[in-house]
Amino acid sequence: MHLINAILVGLKEIWANKFRSMLTMLGIILGVSSLVAMSALVKGMENGMKEALIAIGGLEKVRVEEQDIPVWQQHLADQAVGTTMNDVHALIRSAPLITMVVPEMRTRNITMTRGGKSISPWNFIGTWPNAVELNQHVVAHGRMFNALDDENARNVCVIGTAVRDALFGSPEQIGREVIPVGEFVNINNQRFKIIGMFEHYESDQDKKRRELQTAKPPEPKGTGPERSRGYGSMGSKGGSRSMGGFVFDLKNNSVYIPLNTMWLRFRAASGTSGTGTGGFGGRSSSGSSSGSGSTAEFVPDPRLSTLSVKIADIDKMDEALQQAKNVMLHTHKGIEDFSFRTQENWSEGITQAISNARMSGGIIAAISLLVGGIGIMNIMLASITERVREIGIRKAIGATFFDVFTQILVESVVIAILGGVAGLFTSNMLVKLLIILSPTENTPVITVESMFLAFAFSVAVGILAGLFPALKAAKLNPIQALRYE
Amino acid sequence: MALIELRGVSKIYHLGGEEIRALDNVDLDINGGEFISIIGPSGSGKSTLMHILGCLDSPTKGSIKLDGTEIASASTRDLARIRNEKIGFVFQFFNLLPKLNVLQNVELPLVYAGCGSRERRERAMEALRLVEMDNRAKHRPMQLSGGQQQRAAIARALVNRPKIVFADEPTGNLDSHTGETILKLFHDLSRKGSTIALVTHDPEIAAVTPRKIEIRDGKIAKNVDAKLAGQLDGPKFAVGNQPG
């Protein structure tokens, strides 16, 4: 008997028992649709994560962080100098696999004030101009400070939009774009000039939502509490945030000032002294102008908070890190008081969350498919018991073992395939529904692979569930089957 | 050479240590074109003999040659093919598939033979015409009388142009009048050249056939060939009043 015929017979049999077959398919439908929908959700999360990863500088960015001195080097602790400008220059000189080195100096307890308003920015960073490039910043208005600003330790700053919102009011409140370039602010009671502002960073999702909101008529002013987009804003924005949304908040809540300005204006005040190991005049060939060594003058803490580097080639990450490590071990006199933090480390946490989601989704789908398979097997067993006589007749007039086997197997597979197709439709509806219910969530993306996978699984389940009943039916002895009442 | 040759065929069942000889050392020849009745009391082994002759079952021992090929030791797959190509069955309970219509039922052996749908349809309609059921082709078995169902079943047995047709109590489930028309149909088929073996426990039916084989306790008790013996002039009922 031809396969086409077998399939037609199977379809007929299923059609003859419509209701029963539908119920049987339900398990497969659930399994397939949960598999596809779950993987669509996970894919949405992944997309959100990728977006965030790019926003924080991509995988090429590696941060060098201070680390506790390993136990076996504890006796050298008093010689440890921390990460300093020496490392920066050494890396630029001797690590060709590293294309960019950006020193960063951070200070806590910063308050920026203007008029009656104030903000404590999450990131208050003294750095070099190339930080813009490394951290994927875009200066939308004004300019980034330059090498000259740094050398002269000028009191200039470049701010993120969240800082602008807090000090000057957000465009939503004012009703027009606010560009405070050229204005002055007080930072810990020192006068700084704003020379530039970054663009407003947000995920595609948030952008979409913002556009959705502006499309609606604005709420009447003056009702409800005034909203701020400062510190507490993460919760008050309401609704669900997209994956990695905080990355954008973090970027918006930044203030950049020249490294030397930071060192002289803020580190000097913060107290801890160290041995000056190289000047901060940095790039000028002459010795440091800001005093070095053992002058009676108070020497600011020269240690960098972090040091960010950009790897030339992401495929040579390990080599580049090894090179950087060698160079830095040299400047650190062999004391390993630093470590490298790649964005891989950062993304690992989220990857873990995603793989957890994938795992639980997979388990749900697998259980549904298993239950669906058991349902099919159950129905097929009931069906062949019902049709013992039919099978006997078919065998008497010439059906072989193989004919009967394929007939039953095809019926089972056809049920599974129909269930699978229905499941794919259901999953599409499900995902559409999810998007309608929460349009600002990371948009679930149905992938072709997941659909193939789910479909293949449903067919496999159909085959596995049909094997035993088909075998049982095909092995029936025609005489006994004919005598069966 | 005979169409079917049985030599020393036995079928032995074991039930709880007890040995049941459903067939006991049977020798039998059936020639092409013969019209035979197999008669005997209940439990004598008629059905068992028919199943073995019809390749539905294999004997415990002995040899069976169908059309010159040995089938006693054939595989189930070969047996299925032989049943499909060379043998037609008619059962007491008609055994049509209720979900298929008459035409589809008659086509079924051809489906397993691998015929194309067009040839299937043509040959099935031809077989239905032979039993005068072509006007009921689209009916379901449940919409037919017992006699009509049995005629459809006969059409199914004939559709693959078998070497021999076996009928196990084909009239057992019909009233006497309908039974007679079915018998007449077999007789016509026999006259047109079909080889037919008819199992019955009714001596009146057995009397109709030229050859009569009587079974008792799994053994052939009598084997009477009317033509050879010159005892029987012909069928008891008139053949002339058949339509067509």
Ligand SMILES: Nc1ncnc2c1ncn2[C@@H]1O[C@H](COP(=O)(O)OP(=O)(O)OP(=O)(O)O)[C@@H](O)[C@H]1O
């Ligand atoms: N599967 C089996 N297991 C054990 N014994 C069996 C089996 N099949 C048949 N028999 C026995 O074989 C003997 C012959 O059975 P068979 O069905 O051939 O009788 P029959 O002549 O067709 O009877 P009836 O006229 O009632 O149909 C019986 O005694 C029966 O009990």
Ligand SMILES: [Mg+2]
């Ligand atoms: Mg019987």
